[in-house]
Amino acid sequence: MAFSKTERRLKIKRRIRNKIEGCSERPRMSVYRSNKQISVQLIDDISGKTLAAASSNVKEIVAQSGTKTEKAAMVGKLIAEKALAAGIQTVTFDRNGYLYHGRVKQLADAAREAGLKF
Numbered sequence: 001m002a003f004s005k006t007e008r009r010l011k012i013k014r015r016i017r018n019k020i021e022g023c024s025e026r027p028r029m030s031v032y033r034s035n036k037q038i039s040v041q042l043i044d045d046i047s048g049k050t051l052a053a054a055s056s057n058v059k060e061i062v063a064q065s066g067t068k069t070e071k072a073a074m075v076g077k078l079i080a081e082k083a084l085a086a087g088i089q090t091v092t093f094d095r096n097g098y099l100y101h102g103r104v105k106q107l108a109d110a111a112r113e114a115g116l117k118f
Contacts, residue, residue, distance in 0.1 A: 008097075009096075009097035009098065010097060011097075012097040013096055013097035016094060016095070016096075016097065017094070020092050020094060021045045021046075021092075022042075022043050022044055022045045022046075022091075022092055022094075023044060023045070023046050024044045024046065024047065024051075025090075026090050026091060026092055027042040027043055027044050027051050027088060027091055027092070028042070028043045028044075028045060028091070028092050028094045029041075029042055029043075029079070029091040029092065029093050029094060029111070029116075029118075030042075030043055030094040030096055031093075031094065031095055031096050031098065031104055031107060031108075032096060033096075033098050033103055033104060036068070037055060037056045037057055038055070038056050038068070038071070038072045038075055038103055038104075038107060039053065039054065039055035039056065039057070039075070040053065040054055040055075040075060040076070040079045040107060040111075041053045042079070042082075042083055042086075042088060042091060051083075051086060051088065052079060052082040052083055052086055052088070053079075053082075054075050054078040054079040054082060055075065056068075056071045056072070056074070056075050058078070060078075061074045061075065061078070068103055069102060069103050069106050070106075072103035072104070072106045072107045072110075073106045073107065073109070073110040074110070075107055075110075076106065076107035076108065076109065076110030076111040076114065077110045077111070077113075077114045079107075079111055079116075080110070080111040080112075080113075080114030080115055080116045081114060083116055084114075084115055084116070088116075089115070089116070089117055090116070090117040090118070091111075091116055091117070091118060092118070093108060093118045
């Protein structure tokens, strides 16, 4: 029985989500990657609230030119700035079933460089 790419990713996602959980002190940093855009949210799973969010659709990132990988790094820097402004220093990284490679890795590295701890 062969899985499609989407089914495989969702299976991996469920396996990851059984192990990690975000709280208000250490929220879950969930990444969503589509073919054209990338977005990230800081989620408190206990209360079910999104504490901060950033996307490659925001005006300041859309206005800049660059590859999708460079824009992912900009999103990582933006989410780190929003998290630090909200008083969040540490997060649990949730790659959401995507491989830790390319845009997902760039986003994580940029967030680390901007001051977030994983």
